Amino acid sequence: MKNMFPPSITNLLLKEGQRWEVNGKFRTALGTGIIPIVASARGGKTALAYAMIDYVIKYTNRPIILDSFPQRVIDEGIPEHWKGRVSNQSFNEISKIDEPAVWLLDDSATHFNSRSAMTSTNQTLAKSAGVLSHFGGGMTVLFTTQSMSGIDLSLLRYATISPIIRWVDEDLILHERKEWKGEIEYAQYQLKKVCKDERYRDYFWSSKDKCLVKSHYPVFLQKEKDPIKADLLSRPMRYHTVEEKEILLGIVKPPRKRTAKRKKVVQNES
Amino acid sequence: MNHRELQRQLDRISASRLSKLNEGIPLHVALGQRHSITLRNKFARMGLKGDHVQACLKMVDEIGMQKVLENQPLSSRFATIPHSKPKPNVWNPKE
Numbered sequence: 001m002k003n004m005f006p007p008s009i010t011n012l013l014l015k016e017g018q019r020w021e022v023n024g025k026f027r028t029a030l031g032t033g034i035i036p037i038v039a040s041a042r043g044g045k046t047a048l049a050y051a052m053i054d055y056v057i058k059y060t061n062r063p064i065i066l067d068s069f070p071q072r073v074i075d076e077g078i079p080e081h082w083k084g085r086v087s088n089q090s091f092n093e094i095s096k097i098d099e100p101a102v103w104l105l106d107d108s109a110t111h112f113n114s115r116s117a118m119t120s121t122n123q124t125l126a127k128s129a130g131v132l133s134h135f136g137g138g139m140t141v142l143f144t145t146q147s148m149s150g151i152d153l154s155l156l157r158y159a160t161i162s163p164i165i166r167w168v169d170e171d172l173i174l175h176e177r178k179e180w181k182g183e184i185e186y187a188q189y190q191l192k193k194v195c196k197d198e199r200y201r202d203y204f205w206s207s208k209d210k211c212l213v214k215s216h217y218p219v220f221l222q223k224e225k226d227p228i229k230a231d232l233l234s235r236p237m238r239y240h241t242v243e244e245k246e247i248l249l250g251i252v253k254p255p256r257k258r259t260a261k262r263k264k265v266v267q268n269e270s
Numbered sequence: 271m272n273h274r275e276l277q278r279q280l281d282r283i284s285a286s287r288l289s290k291l292n293e294g295i296p297l298h299v300a301l302g303q304r305h306s307i308t309l310r311n312k313f314a315r316m317g318l319k320g321d322h323v324q325a326c327l328k329m330v331d332e333i334g335m336q337k338v339l340e341n342q343p344l345s346s347r348f349a350t351i352p353h354s355k356p357k358p359n360v361w362n363p364k365e
């Protein structure tokens with residue numbers, strides 16, 4: 001169903017210029033922007049991001065890039081119908097992509113948080129936010145995070161954004177950014193009205209559309225079907241090697257590229 | 271703090287206070303005037319019961335409540351009118 005997501009989200013998921021119908025009227029998709037998904041741990045952020053990727057695969061021909069995902073997840077975890085459409089490049093390589101890609105930056109708190117504002121990836125992200133519409137003919141970035149306060153502000157300043165809010169632990173709301181605190185509290189109030197799940201995973205709040213949306217849990221994430229595949233996709237960062245995890249968390253610095261030293265030219269003055 | 275946030279905070283404070291008072295105090299005590307209470311006592315002492323007594327109490331209660339609401343802003347007075355609970359706005363795609 002092409003209308004499974006509300007207009008502001010569909011607007012960013014479809015390719016630029018693609019048309020879709022909303023309440024009897026046709027709209028043309030913008031196809032570029034940022035969709036932040038906010039929820040506490042095990043709140044269904046990644047599952048929702050996968051549902052969106054599944055939608056993109058079904059209704060568009062846009063390539064999907066899962067930022068810094070372990071190769072094992074790409075090889076063994078992704079569903080059959082995703083194969084050939086999904087790759088795992090680093091966001092640093094955005095300039096090399098010349099297609100209207102949809103990026104998934106999962107658990108942005110570790111890669112792109114405000115504490116690492118000056119790391120190369122974060123700088124790339126901050127700088128590219130303003131020109132996402134130029135690269136590859138318009139790119140969309142989906143990112144999941146546990147708190148907006150951890151996200152570098154530049155990311156939210158220069159692009160069209162359509163935030164999604166799911167269950168956030170009430171003790172964590174106290175530490176949210178002041179610009180988002182009210183909206184996140186309001187979302188929890190709205191979710192509480194309709195959700196039967198203890199962590200409100202049956203609905204999500206679309207901040208831009210000001211409405212609740214029924215969650216569609218992707219079939220390929222159901223543990224009953226294939227628990228290994230489900231876990232590979234559900235917590236992809238678990239499947240990095242210890243060295244990769246240490247680099248991601250900043251415990252160890254990534255190895256530097258060796259650069260050839262210039263040889264001193266000895267001039268014979270005699 | 272925006273208006274909606276402040277309103278929710280005040281609602282929470284009110285709700286927590288009400289819960290400490292056995293789920294609240296009667297309407298005529300909370301919003302009425304002292305005559306409502308005096309009249310109830312008087313009728314009880316005299317042993318009067320019946321529809322006409324209830325109608326009398328209702329009238330005194332309403333006059334008392336209106337007196338309380340008289341000095342309130344229009345929004346507060348409007349909020350006291352019985353109204354249906356708004357349904358949550360859920361995205362309902364039609365295709």
